[in-house]
Amino acid sequence: MVFSCRQCGSCCMYLGDYIVIRRQTGPFTFECESVSTGTSFKAEVDEDKREIFTDFSFPERNPTACPFLRPDGDLLRCTIHRDSPGQCKYFRCVLMHVSDGQGLLLGTVRGTLDLHSDDRGLRTVWEEIVRKRPKDDGEAEPWIASFLIENGYHVD
Template identity: 35%
Template sequence: MPFACVRCGECCSQMGDVHVVREECADGSFLMENRYTGEVHAVRVAPDRASLLADRSIFERWPLACPFLREDPADGKACCTIHHTRPDICREYRCWRLLVLNAGGTRAGRVMERRHLAADDPALAAFWETHIAVIREDDDTRWDERAIETLTKAGYIVRR
């Protein structure tokens, strides 16, 4: 199953430490700087999202959110106001390699980066430590297959 964004906003919830507005230009354009790399990227707020910039309530929940992350009033989901001009780091980001759901279909955790588990469910975290973290396999594809098989046998649903 290909990656599908659910617009939860978690990916951008801490990016305010990375992406900062260096300069506000005309017509909804900004120069955004990556504080880690020093790279400067020109971005433009989508015209249909410009009115969202005034609402800064998302920073009450996530004080370190990307300066361009907002909540869409139409559906309450997170939205990137500069989505079409976002930097490459944002374009390439995937919040999970493997998505682990419990038997009821609710997210139990995500495997991120190489083999890091971000668990939403303490039972999955405990299972991970005793059954998955002990898998010794250098090849990532074979490791994924073994992890998926082990999780599936335990009643979890795993999506790639």
């Protein structure tokens, strides 16, 4: 299960209060703060994203978005991919897509290891998972995948 970010940008659309530019130090360099962790970081806009970064109409229209988010065709891109803070780099919105034997998507397991599903059968299995899963999240992730597969689900 390798997480692949689709660069939809939805996880960055409401992070304007959390990724804050404290000072601009050059045309494309900034001193910033990750407010949720209280850590400072320096960021330079990636060279290949400077053209899209300098269009400020998107942050003007979307003041709740992270100040480094910009549209690029159909995508919303992080323009400081190289220098973005650790919690951004390692964020995974969806860990598993859970389908039935015919490939019908029944639900998703989010990065916080909770289930999003309206399927009654899957939700019942999930209650058992919650009771039995290892406490440690790192151990729980492969354990949950194995448990779902043992119960007839397809996981990717």
